Amino acid sequence: MWKIGITGSIATGKTTLLEAFGKAGVPTFSADAAVADLYAGPAVGPVEALFPGTTRNGRVDRTELSRRLAAEPAGFTRLEALIHPMVRERIARFLAECAARGSAIAAVEVPLLFESGHDYGFDAIAVTFVDEAIQAERIMARPGMNVEKCRALLARQLPQADKTARATYLFDSARPRHEIEAEVAALVAAIRAQEGTA
Numbered sequence: 001m002w003k004i005g006i007t008g009s010i011a012t013g014k015t016t017l018l019e020a021f022g023k024a025g026v027p028t029f030s031a032d033a034a035v036a037d038l039y040a041g042p043a044v045g046p047v048e049a050l051f052p053g054t055t056r057n058g059r060v061d062r063t064e065l066s067r068r069l070a071a072e073p074a075g076f077t078r079l080e081a082l083i084h085p086m087v088r089e090r091i092a093r094f095l096a097e098c099a100a101r102g103s104a105i106a107a108v109e110v111p112l113l114f115e116s117g118h119d120y121g122f123d124a125i126a127v128t129f130v131d132e133a134i135q136a137e138r139i140m141a142r143p144g145m146n147v148e149k150c151r152a153l154l155a156r157q158l159p160q161a162d163k164t165a166r167a168t169y170l171f172d173s174a175r176p177r178h179e180i181e182a183e184v185a186a187l188v189a190a191i192r193a194q195e196g197t198a
Contacts, residue, residue: 002105002191007113008128009160011138013173014109017128020184021107029094029108034087046082104195114158127167129160130174
């Protein structure tokens with residue numbers, strides 16, 4: 001089974017690319033979606049223990065957690081030490097299930113793939129990128145965003161150039177969605193032919 005990791009900097013189209021793989025018939029997994037699920041279940045107690053007052057009604061209050069982390073950036077390391085292993089376990093389970101079903105390809109979106117330093121055993125890495133002016137515009141359009149938050153988010157990520165240099169496949173998300181979907185469909189067809197499952 002060909003395991004593809006999808007990554008890229010914030011606001012560079014990772015979700016669009018993951019959806020394009022799904023539209024091409026590839027099983028997909030989103031680390032962001034996994035975190036959202038964990039914040040509504042298994043991670044609630046541990047997060048509250050680390051950052052008292054950041055949970056409400058049985059869920060992690062992401063707005064309050066973000067505020068706390070902005071005031072105490074060192075807390076990111078503790079939070080990641082808690083959450084990342086949980087996400088990795090879910091990714092490993094997803095990939096094992098795909099292999100057991102005989103899938104030719106599986107795609108997993110991991111926003112901080114390179115930053116985490118963890119080897120997920122991917123066979124290839126698809127990296128999204130976009131012009132920095134477009135990226136900044138997209139970030140600032142997000143609810144509750146300001147220049148300070150934008151700078152803090154970008155400071156925690158490798159520059160786009162570093163990520164694109166490590167890519168197996170590159171996707172410029174400034175293009176229309178249908179072009180990205182067509183490119184992914186062609187890539188998926190080529191991989192399936194290579195894997196003998198066309």
